Amino acid sequence: MDILSVFGVILGFFSILGGHFLEGGELSSLVNFPALVIVLGGTLGATFLHFPPKTVFHSIKVLLLIVKPRNLLLEKQIEKVVRWSALARKEGLLGLEAVVDREVDLFAKKGLQLLVDGNEPEVIRDCLEVELNTIEHKEVQAAKVYEAMGGYSPTIGIIGAVVGLIQVMQNLANPELLGAGIATAFVATIYGVGFANLLFLPIANKLKAEAYALVQAKELMLEGVAAIAEGENPRNIELKLSGYIS
Secondary structure, X not given: OOHHHHHHHHHHHHHHHHHHHHOOOOHHHHOOHHHHHHHHHHHHHHHHHHOOHHHHHHHHHHHHHHOOOOOOOHHHHHHHXXXXXXXXXXXXXXXXXXXXXXXXXXXXXXXXXXXXXXXXXXXXXXXXXXHHHHHHHXXXXXXXXXXXXXXXXXXHHHHHHHHHHHHHHHOOOOHHHHHHHHHHHHHHHHHHHHHHHHHHHHHHHHHHHHHHHXXXXXXXXXXXXXXXXXOOOHHHHHHHHHHHHO
């Protein structure tokens, strides 16, 4: 579990609330349901229009990665590739047929199947690179959903502030109604900027880092399978792939 992510969210919000209390403010002054509806509703609406449903649903699916990152185990992947290489040298590429059936990683399984089928290294590399590019695009697009939310949120917050000021102008003759409009105006701005900088943009960057880590693990597997196809020495393959964890 990524404790720093949880601690970062708590620290960010408590720092703002703590500063507010130190200035003599009250929690109720920062709670405004109309402002929350404007900012979150408007941000989500713009985001749903921005991205196709498949990307939005995937972004929700990977959200848990910010607190529970993938355990990619690069060292074990290298050990596995080296074992495959030694087996291929001993029994030939057809000796990997049993390994294909047992492999659970679909990316590695595809590479092994291409190996067993006797494809040239260039063909194997091209096939795996196409799939790798697809994986990278899918994961980065999921991160860009939150990046877009971080861009829309402050602007929607300003819209909320304008809506609140409109209410103020319409109720100048009723001083008892001015407070609600002014509160919506200022709190909407806080919500917009706060959600963007404390949640949406950090989540986007965290998911981008997770995407790049996943791509790196797939690249390791791609290079390992290609090296086996080229008939490289298992020891050389191990030294080559160790660069991914240096």
